[in-house]
Amino acid sequence: MCKKIGNHNRILKMSVVLVVHGGAWAIPDELAPASVDGVKAAARHGSSVLKSGRSALDAVEAAVRALEDNTVFNAGHGATLNIDGEVELDAIIMDGRTLASGAVSCVKNIANPVSLARAVMEKTSHVMLAGIGANQFAESIGVNTVPTDKLVTEYEKKKWEEHKKYIAGVMEAFNTKWSHDTVGAVAVDCAGNVACATSTGGIRNKMVGRVGDSPLIGCGGYADNSSGAVSCTGHGESILKVTLARLILSHVEQGRSVADASQLSLQHMGDRVQGAGGAIVVSPSGQWAATFTTERMAWAAAEDDVLWFGLNPKERLKEKLSQ
Numbered sequence: 001m002c003k004k005i006g007n008h009n010r011i012l013k014m015s016v017v018l019v020v021h022g023g024a025w026a027i028p029d030e031l032a033p034a035s036v037d038g039v040k041a042a043a044r045h046g047s048s049v050l051k052s053g054r055s056a057l058d059a060v061e062a063a064v065r066a067l068e069d070n071t072v073f074n075a076g077h078g079a080t081l082n083i084d085g086e087v088e089l090d091a092i093i094m095d096g097r098t099l100a101s102g103a104v105s106c107v108k109n110i111a112n113p114v115s116l117a118r119a120v121m122e123k124t125s126h127v128m129l130a131g132i133g134a135n136q137f138a139e140s141i142g143v144n145t146v147p148t149d150k151l152v153t154e155y156e157k158k159k160w161e162e163h164k165k166y167i168a169g170v171m172e173a174f175n176t177k178w179s180h181d182t183v184g185a186v187a188v189d190c191a192g193n194v195a196c197a198t199s200t201g202g203i204r205n206k207m208v209g210r211v212g213d214s215p216l217i218g219c220g221g222y223a224d225n226s227s228g229a230v231s232c233t234g235h236g237e238s239i240l241k242v243t244l245a246r247l248i249l250s251h252v253e254q255g256r257s258v259a260d261a262s263q264l265s266l267q268h269m270g271d272r273v274q275g276a277g278g279a280i281v282v283s284p285s286g287q288w289a290a291t292f293t294t295e296r297m298a299w300a301a302a303e304d305d306v307l308w309f310g311l312n313p314k315e316r317l318k319e320k321l322s323q
Contacts, residue, residue, distance in 0.1 A: 015286040015304065016050040017188050018043060020063050022073050022298035023181030024233040024278030027311065034072040035298035036311050042066040043309070046185055047302030047321060056187040056195035056229075057095050057118075064091075064114040064197040067183035071153045075183045076111050078153055079201025081160045082208055087151050089201055090215040091117040096194035096223035096284075103128040103215035107135055109145040114199045116143055117215070128215060156204075163205050182214050184221065184231025186282045194229035194284055196221040196245075203236065212236020218246035225284055227252045234269075234277015234294060242269045248279055258283055262291035269293075 022039045046063030050056070068076025079087045091113035094101040102121025104113050105128060116138050120129050129137050138145070182200035189195075198221040200214040213236040214220035220236075222245035223229035230245040239245075244265055251261035258281040269275045270293055278292030280299060290299035290310065300309040307321040 015188075016047070016190055017282050017286045017288050017301065017303050018046040018050055018059050018063060018185060019187070019280040019282055019288050019290060019301040020046065020067065020183070020185045020299065021231065021233055021278060021280045021290065022067060022183050024276070024292040024294040024297035025181045026295040027298060031072060032296070032298075032311055036300075036309060038067065038070045038072050039298045039300040040307060040309050042070070042185070043300035043302045043307060044321065046187065050187060050189055050302075053190065055191075056189040056193050057093070059187040059189065060185040060195045060197040061093060061114055061118055063185035063187075064183060064199050065112050067185075068112050068114060068199055073183050074181055074201045075199040076113065076201075077151050078156065079151055080156060080204040080206075081152065082202070082206045082210070084208055085160065086208070087148055087201060088206075088208070088210075089113040089199070090211060090220075091197070091199040092215045092217065092221045093117045093121060093197040094195060094217065094221055094223040094229070095121075096196075096225040096229055099224060101127050101217055103217070104134040105130040105211045105215045106209055107131070107138070109135070109148060109151075110138055110143065111146050111151065114197050117197075119143070127217070130211075131209070160204060182220070182233040184233060184280060186223070186229040186231050186280050186288075188229070188282050188284055188286055192225065192284045194223050194225055194282060196223040196229040196231045198231045198233075213239035213244070216240065218243045220245065222246050222249055224249065228258060228281055228283040230279055230281050232277060232279045233297065234292075235275040238269055238273045238275020239277055241273050241275070244269060244277065244279065248281060252281075252283065257289075258287050259289035259291060262289050266291060266293045
């Protein structure tokens, strides 16, 4: 655990917190256990990074990489297919200490787009790279590519074939069991720095080149040491219209708790543009929340030696983090 020297030589323990989500959608019973196990494992992994004294930025990248590597989630391995049966991936990462951010959109054949997003942040003068440019950048820095087939599960191939026969717009499809969604993480480290990361394969059967909220600052994620860090999930077009991540933090800046700020913002999105979704939030003081208006959202939070987690509305379970 990190420590800080306070006044009169008192040693104060600084709390480190990491929260992850595996997407807010109508998670079917067949995927529920694996979804919960996956977010718990990612939270444990990210928390171990924090407890080793590394930064919130390192922790959210590590946690999201774990989710991207887990085929139950729609990010990296396990990503959904667009209308042409292709994988197009989006990701963002943001450092609340400096407001530095990196993002990629519509990238192909990259197993961990969150790490490519961090490379954009740290190795270029830009914030976002898209499509072929992002893939060319990945090649230039030696990022390994993987065949598309390695990113697509048999489950996704089956669902994509079924979905082609199911005539519906993405708004209608979103709250059915046809479409699964984004992953993300937020953290605060022992220095009080916050960070966020979000990664997704987008909505199944989306148009080629479609970009949702996930890679856009203030929409799919935002981090600022003055207020907190957010990672959003849900119907991307709705999140974009209300700039959900920044809206949540604006409520926090007005003095609301992270839980109230999340609930108010998600309610506003539902009222204003009829969109459903979810968000995880952490403040620099370690206050956190996992909130959603969809049928379910798999989430987990590592706080001190406790692992909190849930899937259904108002569900808040816990177990020892070290077990």
